[in-house]
Amino acid sequence: MNRTQRPLILLALLLACLPPPAMRSAIKPYYGGEIVIRLNEPSSFHLNTANYSNLIFYSLIHESFFCLKKDGEIGSNVFQEYRYDAAAKTLFLTLKDNLSFSNGKPLTARNIQVSLKVFMASNLFAASRLSQAVKSVRIHEDRVAIELLADHPDIVSLLTAPELVVLAENEQSFSGLFYPQEWEKGRHMILRANPYYAGGRPYLDRVRVTFSESPAPDLFLSAPGQFKDSFLEFASGIYQNVYLCFLQPDIGQNTKIALYSLLKRFNEATGWRFRDLNSLTSDDESPIAIRIKQLSPQKTAAILKTSEIKLYALSSLSSMEKDLSAYLMDTKLKIETQFIDNSEFASFLDSAAIKYALIDKIFQTKAPAEEKISRIVKESSFNRFNAQYLRMISELDEARFSNSQALLIEQIARISEAVVNDGFIFPLFQKSYSLYVRKSWPALEIDYFGRPLLQKVSKNHD
Numbered sequence: 430m431n432r433t434q435r436p437l438i439l440l441a442l443l444l445a446c447l448p449p450p451a452m453r454s455a456i457k458p459y460y461g462g463e464i465v466i467r468l469n470e471p472s473s474f475h476l477n478t479a480n481y482s483n484l485i486f487y488s489l490i491h492e493s494f495f496c497l498k499k500d501g502e503i504g505s506n507v508f509q510e511y512r513y514d515a516a517a518k519t520l521f522l523t524l525k526d527n528l529s530f531s532n533g534k535p536l537t538a539r540n541i542q543v544s545l546k547v548f549m550a551s552n553l554f555a556a557s558r559l560s561q562a563v564k565s566v567r568i569h570e571d572r573v574a575i576e577l578l579a580d581h582p583d584i585v586s587l588l589t590a591p592e593l594v595v596l597a598e599n600e601q602s603f604s605g606l607f608y609p610q611e612w613e614k615g616r617h618m619i620l621r622a623n624p625y626y627a628g629g630r631p632y633l634d635r636v637r638v639t640f641s642e643s644p645a646p647d648l649f650l651s652a653p654g655q656f657k658d659s660f661l662e663f664a665s666g667i668y669q670n671v672y673l674c675f676l677q678p679d680i681g682q683n684t685k686i687a688l689y690s691l692l693k694r695f696n697e698a699t700g701w702r703f704r705d706l707n708s709l710t711s712d713d714e715s716p717i718a719i720r721i722k723q724l725s726p727q728k729t730a731a732i733l734k735t736s737e738i739k740l741y742a743l744s745s746l747s748s749m750e751k752d753l754s755a756y757l758m759d760t761k762l763k764i765e766t767q768f769i770d771n772s773e774f775a776s777f778l779d780s781a782a783i784k785y786a787l788i789d790k791i792f793q794t795k796a797p798a799e800e801k802i803s804r805i806v807k808e809s810s811f812n813r814f815n816a817q818y819l820r821m822i823s824e825l826d827e828a829r830f831s832n833s834q835a836l837l838i839e840q841i842a843r844i845s846e847a848v849v850n851d852g853f854i855f856p857l858f859q860k861s862y863s864l865y866v867r868k869s870w871p872a873l874e875i876d877y878f879g880r881p882l883l884q885k886v887s888k889n890h891d
Contacts, residue, residue: 475600562581653863671746695753742769793877
């Protein structure tokens with residue numbers, strides 16, 4: 430053996446000891462550890478994705494039918510195959526093998542069928558679009574067949590809604606990446622890694638969801654453009670709108686405007702950092718600006734001093750409950766507030782004569798304005814809108830497919846003006862969010878709905 434051959438042989442031996450190329454690129458992850466996330470405290474484990482904080486929280490414990498990545502790519506941790514048969518007008522979903530909920534109970538096609546029916550029965554725009562397309566949902570062993578009323582090649586896109594999740598029969602069992610282990614009200618919740626998660630074992634052992642300022646979080650929501658020294662900022666791509674709704678026809682216009690003026694001043698006085706909202710969707714995209722003339726504090730007080738208003742609000746707005754109650758008490762006006770769980774609000778409406786309600790909606794910035802308008806009318810009507818509004822929504826759908834941008838903008842403007850002029854909904858505030866992550870947790874992605882994907886997140890180790 431000559432000297433020129435020896436280095437080549439040593440190199441060959443070294444390469445022989447290395448794993449194959451595919452394995453060399455897959456560095457073994459570090460398992461374990463805890464990440465601290467600061468969110469608003471949920472009211473229950475019952476699905477409620479009305480605000481951004483809730484959207485994140487429930488995505489940790491409930492698994493979606495389909496994942497929608499930020500670039501629009503669709504995937505699923507639950508189904509090993511999904512196939513649309515155009516001739517049969519049927520979507521076939523085949524579950525992965527040996528799926529289980531967090532308590533070890535099998536996750537079956539029956540759970541998928543029930544979860545679909547629960548979703549389609551909800552008062553959500555995405556649910557109504559799906560229910561209008563579906564004729565039946567059948568199951569056979571590990572397969573679900575969704576038969577449609579008409580050919581719909583893009584049917585899977587309707588199944589990507591964040592509210593469409595896999596539900597267990599037992600409310601204390603969960604399909605998501607984690608499951609709740611401990612809940613100390615007002616302080617924190619401990620989520621443990623779900624050993625049966627359909628997407629595989631997460632790298633983290635625990636998620637501590639904190640509802641207070643301490644301990645310092647690793648991941649939290651805040652206004653854009655802050656915390657640049659210690660945190661990475663991710664644009665959520667969503668915004669949250671708050672509306673004042675009037676649910677009975679016998680409310681005087683002066684009372685409506687007075688309450689609206691009072692709530693506008695609440696935002697200014699408490700520094701909630703919400704922007705004024707002068708449209709139904711976003712001022713940047715709306716074809717018209719809605720101007721409701723605010724009353725002075727003196728006129729507001731004169732109109733509301735004998736009104737004895739009871740203002741109901743969705744629990745997704747509970748983070749403002751303390752400040753709002755204190756502010757209304759300072760006004761010396763007889764205004765009482767009551768926060769109701771989003772999931773119970775519809776049934777509560779049927780049993781109580783609610784006149785005034787605060788609601789919120791979150792929207793993807795990139796979603797079409799006409800879709801947002803349809804959502805507002807559908808999800809905020811509480812069955813109070815008459816046939817005129819249903820007809821206007823139908824006309825809006827027709828305008829979407831007319832290839833006429835002018836006609837579409839005109840229809841959006843018509844609906845926006847009608848909803849406000851008729852005194853159904855007054856837009857109040859809007860807030861944009863960024864997601865901040867401590868720089869020691871850089872391996873993070875967010876999906877189309879602005880939710881952090883924690884399955885492959887692990888802390889950096891030197």
